Amino acid sequence: MSRKDIGNDGEAIARALLERHGLDHVESNYSCDMGEIDLIMREADTWVFVEVKSRSNEHFASVVEQITAAQCQRIRRCAQLFLIQNNLNEHITRMRFDVVAIVMDYDQAQWLQDAF
Template identity: 70%
Template sequence: MSRKTTGNAGEQAARRLLEQHGLQHVQSNYRCDLGEIDLIMRDHHHWVFVEVKSRDNEVFAHILEQITAAQCQRIRRCAQFFLMEHQLNEHTTALRFDVVTVVNSTQQAQWLQDAF
């Protein structure tokens, strides 16, 4: 499976998982000059910005070891840009940054809330 196919399958599985837990999908693959956010979701109180990590097999490093500090910073900046575009104040809007890992071969998903 190509990296793009693996990533798309993982993002779809992550979205299903989050929707099963009551989150509402807002946007997939949000891009701006500052970076990309895999999924943007809403729960009752938060805008949730989700980084999805997917693999074809079960060989995974620890969930947080897969995301660098620079990547977290890019996601945060991209989220700030999203909020600005939607006329939301980043200081008064409840935000959360989550990570979902997906093993495509088994559709096993792991969700870490408030990951960074």
């Protein structure tokens, strides 16, 4: 399985997990000059920006440990741009940044709400 396949499968698993918990899918793979947001979801009055980390195994490091401060900052900036571009920045009441970590070998998905 290629890295791209692992990433695509991970995003599909993460989206299904979040939808099962009542979140509504808005957009996948939102891209801007500053980076990308894997999933944009809504939960009632909250915009949820999700970073999905998928790995075939955890042999080298925990999936969650691989998220850097710089990456968190890029995701925050992309989220702000998404809201501005879609004229949503005046209508939001809350924002949250979540992480869904998936390890394919173990068929595990860990959802960290308000991760950063």
